[in-house]
Amino acid sequence: MIARAGPPSVHALGLAGVAAALLGAAAVLPMDLPPLSLFACPFRAATGWPCLACGCTHAFHHFVRGEFVAAFLSSPLGTSVALAAAAHLLWTALRIAGLPYAPRLTMTPRLRWAAAAALAANWAFLAVRA
């Protein structure tokens, strides 16, 4: 829900800075050139199975270029995190500009189960595609 709020807290600003850094890095860094292209998931290399965060780098890479379908197919979790990072960054900028509202998330048991199920579904999606 959206609630009245004052200026963004220190942590809201810090997380917005991290969001900007991650999205900026995904936009600027050449993921298809060495040495970044040489990194691989060690869990996948050892077991053949994807880890929960597999594909997140590619999801960010596609997301910042507007390739949302490719981002989702790389990692639904990574796409969700990139979307949340962009939304938080934008909303924090609006709050700095004077917007007196902020989203307020109340974690009900139903929401917690939904989040856990979404994580599991994300992993199953990656495992099936692997």
Place this chain on the structure above:
Amino acid sequence: MLEDLMLARCPSCRNTFSTDRAGRQDCPICGKPLVVPEQGAGSAASPSSETPPAESSGTPWERRAELGLVAGWAQTMQQALFEPARLFAAARLDRGNAQLGFAVLTATVFGAIGQFFGLAVRGQTQAMVDRMLSQSEIPESMRQMLRATRAMSTPGWFVAGIVLLPVLNAIFIYLNAAITHAFALILGQSKRGFPATFAACTYSWAPTVLLAVPGCGLPVAVIWLLVLTGIGLKATHGLKPGGAAAAVLGPYLLLCCAVCALGVVMGMAMRNAMPGQP
């Protein structure tokens, strides 16, 4: 002046913060509006029973203005490493800036020292990497990572690493706190909001002093960091030990799977790369 500050507790998020004035204002932690009464008025917002106990007056680092920078850092390190419960109980949730500064300063200074020490053994490291790369039986992904390690061991990457270390540390600290808090939320273990998780995650970076030790410093620091994060969450959120352990180990179990797998693969490759091995 410390004497001009008064302590108040937000009725919404129940966090305690310091302010230099009474009256209507926003909570610096959750941002909700509240009214801080005049000192001595005895109102519900700041009765003496709700002021934090003596232990919650701040960690030595948060009181470095009175203790001095070096003494504040040294006492915080001592408590974090050997009396963590006392340190986390004293942490104030409205001092996120100071807590971030402690973690970034510690990890940056000792990480840089470790990188300089690493230069001294660079030749041996390179030779080891080359021997591992010369093996035919190591997995291709492992070979790619070794190539990346070799490609990044140039003077340019070294300088870039030193210069970017504070920024990278700040990003890692916030990411670590955000992931830990997300798992705490999913497991229903977030009792006092993100500032409590952040305080636990920042002071638990104290073992990064071990980054100054090349080789074994990093794994020891990571394990110690995990233990401290659990103790910190237990103290700052008021959790039971099982809840704190679950919130901490949730994300790290995932990471650990990856790190353990990497460790096994690297260990086997290093063993085969040792001179004299068949």
